Amino acid sequence: MSYLVLARKYRPATFEEVVGQEGVVRTLKNAIAMERVAHAYLFTGARGVGKTTVARLLAKALNCEQGPTATPDNTCSSCVEIARGISPDVFEIDGASNTGVDDVRQLRDNAQYMPARSRFKIYIIDEVHMLSTSAFNALLKTLEEPPAHVKFVFATTEPHKIPLTVLSRCQRFDFKRIPSALIQEHLARVLSQEGMPIDPAGLQIIARQAAGSIRDAMSLTDQVLAFGGEQIGVREVRDALGLADAAVYGTLVDAVIEKRADELLQTVECLFDEGHDLRKFLDGLLWHVHRLMIFSSVKAPEELIADLMPEEIERLAAQSGKADSLRWQQVFDVLARAAEELARSPFPRLVLEAALLRLSVIEPAVSIDELLARVESLAGRLGGGAPAAMPGGSSLAPSPSRGRAGSDPGRDAAPASTQPAPGVPDRRPGEPQWEKLVEMVGRHRPSLGSFLSHACPREISPGRVSFAFERNSFFADQVRSQRNLRELERLFSDYFQTRTEVHIEDLEERDAPSLAQSQREEEQKAEQAARRQALDHPMVKEAIRVFGAEVATVRTDRGDRR
Numbered sequence: 001m002s003y004l005v006l007a008r009k010y011r012p013a014t015f016e017e018v019v020g021q022e023g024v025v026r027t028l029k030n031a032i033a034m035e036r037v038a039h040a041y042l043f044t045g046a047r048g049v050g051k052t053t054v055a056r057l058l059a060k061a062l063n064c065e066q067g068p069t070a071t072p073d074n075t076c077s078s079c080v081e082i083a084r085g086i087s088p089d090v091f092e093i094d095g096a097s098n099t100g101v102d103d104v105r106q107l108r109d110n111a112q113y114m115p116a117r118s119r120f121k122i123y124i125i126d127e128v129h130m131l132s133t134s135a136f137n138a139l140l141k142t143l144e145e146p147p148a149h150v151k152f153v154f155a156t157t158e159p160h161k162i163p164l165t166v167l168s169r170c171q172r173f174d175f176k177r178i179p180s181a182l183i184q185e186h187l188a189r190v191l192s193q194e195g196m197p198i199d200p201a202g203l204q205i206i207a208r209q210a211a212g213s214i215r216d217a218m219s220l221t222d223q224v225l226a227f228g229g230e231q232i233g234v235r236e237v238r239d240a241l242g243l244a245d246a247a248v249y250g251t252l253v254d255a256v257i258e259k260r261a262d263e264l265l266q267t268v269e270c271l272f273d274e275g276h277d278l279r280k281f282l283d284g285l286l287w288h289v290h291r292l293m294i295f296s297s298v299k300a301p302e303e304l305i306a307d308l309m310p311e312e313i314e315r316l317a318a319q320s321g322k323a324d325s326l327r328w329q330q331v332f333d334v335l336a337r338a339a340e341e342l343a344r345s346p347f348p349r350l351v352l353e354a355a356l357l358r359l360s361v362i363e364p365a366v367s368i369d370e371l372l373a374r375v376e377s378l379a380g381r382l383g384g385g386a387p388a389a390m391p392g393g394s395s396l397a398p399s400p401s402r403g404r405a406g407s408d409p410g411r412d413a414a415p416a417s418t419q420p421a422p423g424v425p426d427r428r429p430g431e432p433q434w435e436k437l438v439e440m441v442g443r444h445r446p447s448l449g450s451f452l453s454h455a456c457p458r459e460i461s462p463g464r465v466s467f468a469f470e471r472n473s474f475f476a477d478q479v480r481s482q483r484n485l486r487e488l489e490r491l492f493s494d495y496f497q498t499r500t501e502v503h504i505e506d507l508e509e510r511d512a513p514s515l516a517q518s519q520r521e522e523e524q525k526a527e528q529a530a531r532r533q534a535l536d537h538p539m540v541k542e543a544i545r546v547f548g549a550e551v552a553t554v555r556t557d558r559g560d561r562r
Contacts, residue, residue, distance in 0.1 A: 005218070005219070005222050006190060006194075006218040006219075006221055006222050007215050007218035007219055007222075010190050010193075010218065011053055012050070012053055012057065013057075013074050013083065014057070014071065014072070014074070015028070015029055015054075015057055015061075015070060015071075018050055018053065018054060018057070019050070019178060019182055019183075019186050019214055020049070020050075020176070020178035020179065020182050020183075020214070021049070021050050021054065021175055021176070021178075024043075024054060024173045024175060025054070027173070028054070028058060028061075028070075028173075029070035032061050032062070032067075032068050032069065032070045033070055035068070037062065037068070037151070038170075038171045039143075039146045039150065039151055039152065040143055040146070040151070040152040040153075040154070040169055040170040040171070041055075041058070041151075041152070041153045041154065041170060041171050041172075041173065042128075042154045042155075042156070042159065042162070042167065042170040042171070042172045042173070043055060043153065043154065043155045043156075043173050043175060044155075044156055044157070044159040044172065044173070044174050044175065045157070045174060045175030045176065045177075046157060046175075046177055046211075046212060046213060047157055047213055047215070047216070048210075048213030048214055048215030048216045048217075049175045049176070049177060049178060049212065049213060049214065049215075050175055050214065051126075051155040051175055052092075052124065052126055052155055054175075055124045055153040055155060056082060056083070056090075056124070057072075058122075058153060059082050059087075059090045059122045059124065059151075059153075060072040060074070060078070060079050060082050060083070062119060062120050062122065062151065063078045063079075063082065063087070063089065063090070063118040063119050063120055063122070064076055064078055064079055065077070065078055065079075067119075068119070077117075078117070078118055087118065088115075088116040088117065088118075089115040089116055089117060089118035089120065089121050089122065090118070090121075090122045090124070091107075091121075091122070091123050091124065092124045092126065093107070093123065093124065093125045093126070094126055094127065095125050095126055095127040095128045095129070095130040095131050095156075096126075096127045096130040098131075099130050099131050099132050099135060100132060100134075100135060101132065101134040101135045101137075101138050103135065104131065104135040104136075104138040104139050105138055107123065107139075108138060108139065108141075108142045111123070111142060111146070111147060111150045112147060114149055115149055119149075120149055120150065120151050121149055121150050121151070122150075122151045122152075122153065123150070123151070123152050123153070124153045124155070125152070125153070125154050125155070126155045126156075127155070127156060127157070128154040128155065128156050128162065129156045129157075129158045129159070129161035129162050133163070136162075136163050136165075136166055139166070140165055140166065140169075143166065143169040143170075144169060152170075154166075154170065159172070176212075177211070177212025177213070178212050178213070178214050179212075180204070180207040180208055180210075180212075180307045181207075181307060183206075183207040183210055183212075183214055183217045184200075184203050184204055184206075184207040184307075186214060186217075187203050187206065187207065187217060187218075187221055188200070188203060190218070190221070191203075191221070194225075196225055196232075197232075198221070198224065198225075198228075198232045198233075198237065199231075199232060199233040199234060199237075201233070201234045201309060202224070202232060202233055202234050202236065202237035204307060204309065205234065205237050205238065205241070205243070206220050206221055206224065206237060206241075207307070208307060209241060209243070220241060223240055223241065224236065224237050224240040224241065226240075227239065227240035228240065242275075242276060242277055242280065243280070243284065244271060244276055244281050244284060246288075246312070246315075248267065248271070249284060249285055249288040250288070250315060250319055251263075251267065252264065252267050252285065252356070253285075253288065253289065253292070253319060253331070254319070254322070255267070255360070256331060256356060256359045256360055257322050257323055257327075259360045259361070260360070261357055261360045261361075264353070264356040264357065264360060265353060265356075265357075268349060268352055268353050268356065272349050278342070278348040278349060278352050279339075279342055279343065279348060281352075282335065282338065282339050282342060282352060283339070285335060286332065286335050286336060286339060289328060289331050289332045289335060290332060291305060291308075291316050292316060292319060292320045292328045293325060293328040293329060293332060295316050295317055295320035296320040296321070296323070296324060296325040296328055297325045301313075301316070301317075330359075330362075331359055334355055334358060334359050334362075335355060335359075337355075338351055338352060338354075338355035430456075430457055430512055430513075430514075430515060430518065433460050434457040434460055434467075434515075435515065437452075437460065437465070437492070437495065438452045438453055438515060440491065440495060441488070441491055444491060445487060445491075448479070448484055448487065448488070451475045451478050451479050451484075452467070452479070453514060453515040453516045453519075454469065454473070454475040454514050454515075454516045454517075455467040455468060455469050455475070455479070455514055456468045456469075456507060456511040456512055456513070456514050457512075458505065458511070459503075462496035462497075462498045462500060463496070463498055463499065463500050463501065464500065464501055464503065465488075465492050465500055465501070465502055465503070466502075466503035466504075466505060467503075467504065467505070468504075468505045468506060468507040468508065468511050469504065469505075469506070469507055470506075470507045471506045471507065476504065479504060480504055485502055485504075488502045489501065489502050527554075530554045531551070531554050534551055534554045535551060
């Protein structure tokens with residue numbers, strides 16, 4: 001007993017029977033009528049949207065004994081042979097299994113000969129992106145200067161993998177996904193001819209699952225017909241396709257919103273025991289939450305989601321009101337991340353359960369307006385309408401930066417430019433005169449002043465200035481250059497009003513810290529003090545309690561980040 005599947009039995013035999021590709025069909029029919037048919041076409045689009053079917057129809061139109069014509073008769077020997085796939089002049093080649101350069105060379109050699117019986121030799125290469133680079137190169141010359149009796153039709157789902165040199169030699173047609181409503185209408189016509197009707201709601205489910213592919217829709221319909229009996233409704237369609245009942249999605253989402261963790265686990269266990277594909281279930285759950293996001297965000301959601309049934313619209317409208325749009329976005333984000341992880345994990349049940357439990361315990365996302373309202377309420381309870389100042393002059397409100405972040409160390413080495421933090425004693429070692437010298441050099445040569453801030457002074461007197469660096473350090477090498485030494489001696493001589501020599505020595509343990517080291521120590525102590533002050537402040541403690549937050553950084557009144 002031979003059975004012809006619906007996808008083959010009802011494959012379009014004319015351009016008029018093609019579903020959902022009106023733009024492509026019209027352009028090709030006009031090109032045939034005006035005798036402006038190109039030598040090479042590239043048909044791109046998702047699987048099952050009609051690329052190979054239209055390629056065969058084009059071959060019929062060009063080789064029909066009554067043609068070339070946009071309305072082939074489908075009765076002549078040429079049309080019949082093409083429809084049965086036995087035409088000696090129409091070659092359907094699978095690019096996935098004929099990827100090598102030798103295959104293309106054979107095609108190129110055969111293309112030079114005239115057709116056996118037809119008007120044109122037509123090469124239809126499916127999944128052409130699978131050809132190797134050398135195979136594409138071997139095809140280029142024939143594409144650029146093809147014989148007059150040869151036409152090429154390339155079909156692919158991944159046009160970005162085709163070399164530009166090939167793309168530029170083809171007319172490209174992009175086949176779009178077919179809307180669910182058109183798929184549903186087509187299925188209804190086919191089933192009417194078959195005498196095996198399916199409930200319209202069931203057809204709608206099939207059309208959604210097809211995701212724009214009419215071939216997939218026909219295959220799914222075959223599967224449902226084989227599963228169902230005389231009466232095929234929504235339940236039979238869902239059971240045949242392994243889909244969970246729509247009510248399960250609503251129940252699960254309610255349990256998430258109401259934080260019923262035990263019900264979440266019971267639902268997943270039930271799905272697992274019934275043998276449902278949890279990956280497919282999570283896909284359906286994501287679509288459900290996505291619709292809830294739309295219903296909670298726009299005024300007329302049913303106009304944006306055209307394939308919803310009236311009872312679905314009513315359920316979604318009621319459930320979307322149980323949370324705001326931010327909460328639905330939060331749920332969607334967590335589930336989307338779980339879907340990515342679940343696709344790689346060998347334990348899909350564990351991943352799904354973990355994601356649902358996470359949603360049941362995390363706090364809902366809060367809008368900026370609500371946060372501001374909480375801050376105002378918090379400030380009111382503490383007895384003031386503005387952020388309170390912390391001890392030592394710090395404030396919770398950020399202020400314009402007047403600190404030294406990113407500035408040159410040489411410019412900031414002078415005592416006047418760096419004040420100790422509140423409550424921290426000024427323990428900077430070193431001669432005050434050395435600090436003045438570094439500050440003076442920094443004013444004239446900022447980079448040289450920066451180098452000196454890393455030196456430890458030893459002797460400072462008119463006629464002689466000596467200081468020490470770590471052996472072979474970058475700063476020592478820079479200062480020892482002839483140009484910088486001469487510049488230092490000149491600046492020091494001007495400062496002391498007498499000729500002054502500069503001596504650079506190697507650092508020893510007895511040497512006091514450099515200005516840069518002292519500055520870093522003070523900043524660390526200031527950071528610790530500011531953090532302690534922030535954590536002890538009553539407003540900070542209250543904010544941590546209200547928001548469940550933690551202190552990440554502390555900004556002082558000078559704008560320094562701590």
